[in-house]
Amino acid sequence: GGSCGTGVLGGARAPAPALVGMKMKVGTGSGPKQRINIGTSAFGNEEKQARKLVKLDYDKGEVVAAAAPARPARPAGETEKERDKRIVDRIPKDKATLFSFPIHWDVLDAHRIVATNMRPWIVKKIVEYLGEEEKTLIDFIITKLDQHSNPHAILDELKLVLDDDAETFVLKMWRMLAFHGIKLAEG
Numbered sequence: 456g457g458s459c460g461t462g463v464l465g466g467a468r469a470p471a472p473a474l475v476g477m478k479m480k481v482g483t484g485s486g487p488k489q490r491i492n493i494g495t496s497a498f499g500n501e502e503k504q505a506r507k508l509v510k511l512d513y514d515k516g517e518v519v520a521a522a523a524p525a526r527p528a529r530p531a532g533e534t535e536k537e538r539d540k541r542i543v544d545r546i547p548k549d550k551a552t553l554f555s556f557p558i559h560w561d562v563l564d565a566h567r568i569v570a571t572n573m574r575p576w577i578v579k580k581i582v583e584y585l586g587e588e589e590k591t592l593i594d595f596i597i598t599k600l601d602q603h604s605n606p607h608a609i610l611d612e613l614k615l616v617l618d619d620d621a622e623t624f625v626l627k628m629w630r631m632l633a634f635h636g637i638k639l640a641e642g
Contacts, residue, residue, distance in 0.1 A: 559636030
């Protein structure tokens with residue numbers, strides 16, 4: 456019968472040496488020998504530690520962007536210019552319909568459209584209307600957009616400064632917001 460501790464050939468077998476954590480002399484046989492700790496890094500004595508978990512904290516825009524459905528493919532053969540025209544054609548031109556048209560603020564915020572696309576356009580238009588870059592007015596408009604303000608309220612405020620140009624400006628700005636929102640939401 457086979458008793459405990461016997462090897463394949465039936466002879467007694469010595470237990471395998473436990474190397475982890477032991478110090479051994481290492482070298483080529485000549486010259487001074489170096490001691491290393493088995494079970495630690497060869498690059499130093501740092502011990503392997505569990506990584507500290509960091510809680511990921513996403514803002515509302517990042518959560519919405521991550522949860523957005525996959526973008527549908529463009530119709531076969533449609534260029535970006537054709538797609539943009541198709542989107543523009545869907546956006547109402549009359550004030551009442553346009554101002555009640557849904558704006559995809561979540562997508563616009565997630566992609567920072569007000570800061571990256573709208574601000575340069577607003578600066579350009581204000582310079583066209585007033586002849587100079589009126590920083591206070593530009594910042595006011597950007598703040599209103601960042602607050603998702605009602606277009607009627609923005610229009611009422613801007614009439615004081617832009618007079619007859621206010622309605623044209625707000626209509627164009629609102630169409631642009633709608634365009635960027637649809638384009639990003641649909642891909």
